[in-house]
Amino acid sequence: MRVFVTGASGHIGSAVVAELVAAKHHVIGLARSDASADKIKAAGAEPLxxxxxxxxxxxxxxxxxxxxxxxxxKHDLAFGGTPDGFVKAAEHDTHVVKMIGEALAGTNKPFVNTSGTAQLALFGGITRTGTEEDVLPGGPRVDGENAVIALAQQGVRSSVIRLAPTVHSSLDHHGFVPMFIAAARKNGFSAYLGEGINVWPAVHTLDAARLYRLALESAPAGTRLHGVADEGVAFRAIADAIGKGLGVPTRSITAAEAPQYIGAMAHFAQVNNPTSSERTRALLGWQPEHPGLLADLAERHYFA
Ligand SMILES: NC(=O)c1ccc[n+]([C@@H]2O[C@H](COP(=O)([O-])OP(=O)(O)OC[C@H]3O[C@@H](n4cnc5c(N)ncnc54)[C@H](OP(=O)(O)O)[C@@H]3O)[C@@H](O)[C@H]2O)c1
Incomplete structure (x- = not known):
C-alpha cells in the first residue's frame, strides 16, 4: 500500500516506517527539514x-x-513552557486531522490517528482500568480522536491508537522516561509523588509500531485501539528503576514540590491510568513481545 506517514522522522514514526517498509508498503514520510528527509530516505521510504x-x-x-x-x-508547542501551548498544539492537531479526513471522505481508505490513554484519567477522571470502549465527550487530543472516529460515517476506514504515556525503547530520546531521568540527574534523586502507588501503562516502541501496521491493514472503520503492553506500572517502581540506573536515591515529593523538581511533568506524574488492551489484542491478533517498561529500564540503555 502507498502510505503517507506524518511524524515519520520521530521516535515512534521511525519505527512505524521500518515496520511498514519491512512489510513491503511504499511509505511517503513528511519531512520538515533536510535532516528529517535524510533519515526517512535512509529508512527506505520516500521523504515529502x-x-x-x-x-x-x-x-x-x-x-x-x-x-x-x-x-x-507539535511537541515543541505542547511542552514549550507557554501556558496555553498544550491546548494550542491539540487544537492544531484536531484541525489537521479534520482536513486530512475531508480529503479522504468517501474513499474507504484507512486513516490511523494517534491519541493517548492518559486522557482517560486527565480529562475523563477514569481511575479504574480504562478500556477501548471508554469514550470521552471532548478535551485536548480527545477532540481529534473523536473527529477521526466520526469519519467512519463518511467513508473513511478510520481508527485511533491511544498510546500509553510511556512508549519506551532505545529509540526513545525525549519521551517521559528521558525527561524523568534528566530531572533525577539534575536533582540528585529520583522523584515520585506521595506514596507512588499511581500506575502508568506502557508499551515498547517496536510493539507499538506493529500495532500501527495492523491497524492500517485491517482495523475496522471507527475503531479505538489501545497501544498498551503493561497495564499499569506503579510510579514508585519506575522511580526506583531510574534511581537504580543512575545510582541516586529515590524520594517522595509532594504535589506542591513537584513543579520545582519535575517541572512540566508534575501534572502527569500524578496520573493513575491503569489501561487494558484486551479488545485491541483480540481484534487485531496483536501480542506485545518486546520487554516491558521495568525490564527495558533494567537493560540500562536509557542511562548510557
Ligand atoms: N512517545 C510517547 O511516549 C507518546 C505517548 C503517547 C502519545 N504519543 C504521541 O505519539 C505521536 C508520536 O510521538 P513521538 O514520540 O514519535 O514524537 P516525536 O519523536 O517528538 O516526533 C514528532 C514528529 O512530528 C514531527 N513534527 C513536529 N512538528 C512538525 C511540524 N511543524 N511539521 C512537520 N512535522 C513536525 C517531527 O519532525 P522532526 O523529526 O523534523 O522534528 C517528528 O517527526 C505524537 O502524537 C505523540 O504525542 C507519544
Missing part, C-alpha cells in the same frame, strides 16, 4: 518536504496515498 502548518500539502499527500498514518505532533 512539508510542514504540519501546510494544510494544502497534507491534503494533497493524503489524496495521493492509499492510506494515512498520523504521528506528527
Amino acid at each position: 518536504r512539508g510542514d504540519l502548518d501546510d494544510i494544502a500539502g497534507l491534503v494533497a499527500a493524503a489524496r495521493g496515498a492509499e492510506g494515512v498514518i498520523h504521528l506528527g505532533y
